[in-house]
Amino acid sequence: MVFVKSVKTKAYFKRFQVKYKRRREGKTDYRARIRLINQDKNKYNTPKYRFVVRFTNKDIVAQIISSTIVGDLVLASAYAHELPQYGLEVGLTNYAAAYCTGLLLARRVLKTLELDSEYEGNVEATGEDFSVEPTDNRRPFRALLDVGLVRTTTGNRVFGALKGALDGGLDIPHSDKRFAGFKKDEKQLDAEVHRKYIYGGHVASYMKILMEDEPEKYQSHFSQYIKKGIDPDNLEEMYKKVHAAIRANPSPVKSTKPPPKEYKRYNLRKLTYEERKAKLVERLNALNSSAGADDDEDEDDE
Amino acid sequence: MPAGHGLRSRTRDLFSRPFRKKGYIPLTTYLRTYKIGDYVDVKVNGAVHKGMPHKFYHGRTGRVWNVTKRAIGVEINKQVGNRIIRKRIHVRVEHVLPSRCQEDFRARVKKNDQLKTEAKARGEIISTKRQPEGPKPGFMVEGATLETVTPIPYDVVNDLKGGY
Numbered sequence: 001m002v003f004v005k006s007v008k009t010k011a012y013f014k015r016f017q018v019k020y021k022r023r024r025e026g027k028t029d030y031r032a033r034i035r036l037i038n039q040d041k042n043k044y045n046t047p048k049y050r051f052v053v054r055f056t057n058k059d060i061v062a063q064i065i066s067s068t069i070v071g072d073l074v075l076a077s078a079y080a081h082e083l084p085q086y087g088l089e090v091g092l093t094n095y096a097a098a099y100c101t102g103l104l105l106a107r108r109v110l111k112t113l114e115l116d117s118e119y120e121g122n123v124e125a126t127g128e129d130f131s132v133e134p135t136d137n138r139r140p141f142r143a144l145l146d147v148g149l150v151r152t153t154t155g156n157r158v159f160g161a162l163k164g165a166l167d168g169g170l171d172i173p174h175s176d177k178r179f180a181g182f183k184k185d186e187k188q189l190d191a192e193v194h195r196k197y198i199y200g201g202h203v204a205s206y207m208k209i210l211m212e213d214e215p216e217k218y219q220s221h222f223s224q225y226i227k228k229g230i231d232p233d234n235l236e237e238m239y240k241k242v243h244a245a246i247r248a249n250p251s252p253v254k255s256t257k258p259p260p261k262e263y264k265r266y267n268l269r270k271l272t273y274e275e276r277k278a279k280l281v282e283r284l285n286a287l288n289s290s291a292g293a294d295d296d297e298d299e300d301d302e
Numbered sequence: 303m304p305a306g307h308g309l310r311s312r313t314r315d316l317f318s319r320p321f322r323k324k325g326y327i328p329l330t331t332y333l334r335t336y337k338i339g340d341y342v343d344v345k346v347n348g349a350v351h352k353g354m355p356h357k358f359y360h361g362r363t364g365r366v367w368n369v370t371k372r373a374i375g376v377e378i379n380k381q382v383g384n385r386i387i388r389k390r391i392h393v394r395v396e397h398v399l400p401s402r403c404q405e406d407f408r409a410r411v412k413k414n415d416q417l418k419t420e421a422k423a424r425g426e427i428i429s430t431k432r433q434p435e436g437p438k439p440g441f442m443v444e445g446a447t448l449e450t451v452t453p454i455p456y457d458v459v460n461d462l463k464g465g466y
Contacts, residue, residue, distance in 0.1 A: 017322040030326045038332045040371040041395060045335055069330050 029149055036144055037067045049075065051143040051172055053102070053161045055150070060098055062105040062161055064143055076112060078105035078252075085253065086245040087238065090224045095180060096200040096239055098160035099125070099167075103243060106168025107250035115141060116250075121169030125243065127195030129176040130166055140171035155180035155197070163198065199239045204232035313357050317348035324349070331396055336374050340366045341401040344376060344393060353394025363401050374398055 022028035039048045047066035054061045060080035065072045080092040080101050091097055110116040119140055122130040132140045143165075147158045159178045166172060176182060181193030196202060207225070210218035211232075219226065230238065271279070310317065327349055336342060344359045353373050358380065368375025373394045380389045414430040421428045 015322070017324060020326070034326070034329060034332060037329060041336060041369045041374065042371060044337070067333060069333050
């Protein structure tokens with residue numbers, strides 16, 4: 001074996017500065033977070049809301065969050081796994097589902113703040129760049145998009161969720177540069193293409209291609225779609241219905257879960273401060289009493 | 303070449319970040335709010351270059367007189383010659399901590415108010431003044447045995463035991 005000088009000596013560890021926990025886990029970008037959370041000091045305690053969009057392998061999380069010193073507070077949240085209630089059962093992490101989730105979150109927030117009748121947003125999704133107009137009574141709900149650690153390329157699903165929230169009636173500063181269908185050459189958003197993506201047109205065209213060329217792959221890839229009886233042609237209809245259902249009733253459903261059952265504990269529970277102090281007192285008393293006994297014996301000997 | 307007396311001269315150690323605390327600064331510094339009239343400590347954070355106060359103000363405490371978008375106006379006393387001037391500086395929030403100098407005072411005020419209202423309800427008159435610590439009370443020393451010491455006449459032979 002080659003003799004290698006070890007790098008991780010005791011000195012290395014003594015000088016090593018750990019990064020913040022969430023940075024070590026690779027979950028938070030602190031540079032972005034500082035800039036998103038920082039509120040103008042002359043606005044004192046006014047909360048600054050961020051529209052957080054995160055994708056997992058099988059779900060989409062959209063939340064409106066404000067920050068305090070004790071922790072972040074979630075004002076409202078919407079998940080892609082709630083979409084089956086509104087009639088969308090398959091393709092829960094695609095661009096169209098992201099749009100639905102963003103829309104759901106926006107309508108939910110506006111409903112809780114009683115702004116939903118003021119700000120309808122864009123009822124018919126056309127794919128054009130839409131920004132909320134402030135009405136006379138109350139100003140629109142403002143949030144800032146927080147993408148997390150995602151690479152913001154054109155046509156990313158986070159911008160699908162952003163479009164959903166915008167059409168839902170939230171005021172989120174944005175540009176149309178990153179929406180699906182933006183042509184870099186002409187520097188213009190092709191609204192038709194964007195509309196296609198919002199209604200799952202890209203999924204439908206892929207389904208058609210596979211049905212023609214590789215039927216077996218179509219069966220395996222879109223098995224859930226086939227099971228639910230969804231064809232490429234009625235995909236757009238389905239999404240239209242989902243949007244309408246979301247606008248009709250965006251309130252979250254409280255799930256009744258049974259209380260979690262008690263688990264057997266395999267490792268020792270850490271003692272509280274009081275318990276540790278009590279143990280120390282006991283040990284000292286025991287020592288003193290035995291020491292007292294020893295002293296008595298010594299005195300007797302002398 | 304002479305030393306130079308620039309703005310950040312002689313601040314190599316003063317403005318350096320402490321051991322193993324380099325990099326991004328914790329976000330509570332950005333989430334704190336300051337109101338006019340609060341007392342704040344000025345403590346320079348070398349990681350943030352904008353809105354740094356002069357090294358004189360590092361470690362000083364003053365009152366807030368202005369709040370802007372990203373900075374706080376602090377009024378600090380500085381002795382110039384034979385007088386003390388109230389200087390007004392603007393400092394970014396990263397270089398400012400809320401001061402605890404009034405914490406004890408405010409807690410006492412609160413407690414006193416409470417005591418006074420209770421006493422009023424009972425109809426007594428109490429004094430909430432702080433009393434200085436007096437002399438310690440007298441006590442008997444325990445486990446003391448008396449040992450009387452008397453002088454003995456000087457004896458040359460015995461005392462020169464060491465050698466002469």
